[in-house]
């Protein structure tokens with residue numbers, strides 16, 4: 399840099415460097431790189447267009463099959479959305495529990511996170527598919543040990559409010575959504591916790607001072623601001639979830655996208671075009687998610703300016 | 719009955735015994751300024767009045783109700799007490815108008831139209847009626863602090879707490895905020911103000927309380943406490959604050 403010589407005062411003329419001979423900067427490396435990339439791109443296009451193994455007709459035909467489209471809509475998109483709803487809601491609840499003063503609440507949240515983060519999703523989903531065996535009478539919601547109490551009171555009947563058929567719950571999409579959602583909640587809990595902790599303590603104090611209950615403080619003041627920190631990693635989690643729906647096969651969910659594609663592939667002995675078809679589906683879905691993420695980030699960034707974090711802004715600067 | 723009555727208040731942070739037995743009342747309509755050196759416990763005292771800090775010993779009565787009692791409905795008590803913070807603490811994700819309505823609608827269950835009307839009236843009171851749609855980040859510090867005052871006023875508090883409301887402001891913005899506070903005092907609002915603005919305290923306060931090391935050293939009318947202090951500690955403090963070489967922003 400020239401700042402050093404430029405700012406040094408009172409150097410004699412003789413000491414000064416002569417006028418700079420301005421030569422436009424050349425970037426030979428850049429041109430070489432462009433040339434190499436152009437060649438590689440041309441090769442790729444050539445490969446995509448001419449190589450028979452791609453069998454584009456078959457790719458698009460396979461992608462257009464009804465079970466495959468259903469697999470994409472239900473197995474991939476619907477499960478992603480539902481699992482993320484379960485995951486985000488569960489994660490926020492867990493984060494609030496983790497941060498509460500109540501040791502039982504925070505302990506339970508810790509235990510939940512520990513458990514679900516320790517199990518690989520594939521194995522978790524497999525396990526979900528087999529849980530029906532635990533509840534062969536169905537899952538009842540009611541007073542625990544009701545038969546004991548009823549016996550003791552000398553009454554008859556039961557105190558169960560409703561009963562679900564476990565074999566219906568722990569199969570298919572429902573088991574998949576529960577498994578993926580609970581596992582996601584464990585990860586979202588950490589993200590939500592970081593988001594909540596990023597909000598200045600003064601915000602909660604100001605809201606409390608206005609008479610808001612702790613639930614309102616959380617919902618109206620802290621969480622909307624925490625979202626700014628929560629949304630970007632949640633977008634990544636959603637994209638990861640989209641891809642993890644391919645693990646639904648472990649439950650098993652036979653309506654899943656890749657399973658359906660594979661069964662077509664094995665019928666016609668074409669495996670590579672099937673891989674291409676799956677790739678195209680996932681590329682398309684991920685791209686749509688990235689657009690959604692952009693708009694969400696913009697929404698929750700309201701009021702925070704563009705660049706400067708709030709704390710960095712000196713009081714009284716700017717404005718009219 | 720005094721609006722606020724504090725009895726034998728003690729508060730420690732770990733081994734740091736910050737408040738060491740405070741007894742103190744604020745009457746309806748009174749303006750009380752709390753002065754004292756940094757670290758003497760002024761903010762802590764103020765935050766005990768709406769229980770943002772929970773004291774270990776002692777009681778705080780607001781309109782005769784002991785808010786340190788476990789059975790007391792704390793959120794209801796806090797509704798009657800407005801608080802203005804040194805760092806404003808406006809909600810950055812809400813517009814100026816929404817900052818002033820959010821607690822009205824969610825806590826007082828006022829309708830949206832009514833809440834907005836009240837908010838606008840209070841923003842008018844602090845001279846910011848044309849900023850309703852702005853976000854806090856778009857305002858100067860002085861404007862933000864006036865919004866914070868309007869936000870607190872929108873809950874119709876019986877008492878306003880101010881914790882060094884002008885200390886984070888550039889000197890030329892201090893005047894606007896003090897003008898608003900002066901007007902509020904003239905309107906009869908009960909105010910408890912922690913401040914380093916001696917001129918303001920002298921002019922507006924009905925009573926000045928000097929605190930040092932967690933106790934109230936001296937209190938009385940401003941002419942006595944600031945003009946003619948009895949205690950040596952008060953004199954030392956005032957000499958330091960009012961020293962001509964010490965630059966004090968004048969309102």
Ligand SMILES: Nc1ncnc2c1ncn2[C@@H]1O[C@H](COP(=O)(O)OP(=O)(O)OP(=O)(O)O)[C@@H](O)[C@H]1O
Pocket residue numbers: 731734736754755756757758759760761762763
């Ligand atoms: N949350 C806290 N945790 C630990 N110590 C604290 C906390 N809040 C205040 N203190 C300590 O309590 C003492 C009194 O603080 P306080 O803020 O009440 O003083 P102050 O009189 O308001 O001072 P200033 O004029 O600088 O605002 C200080 O020693 C401070 O370090």
Ligand SMILES: [Mg+2]
Pocket residue numbers: 760761762881882
């Ligand atoms: Mg203070």
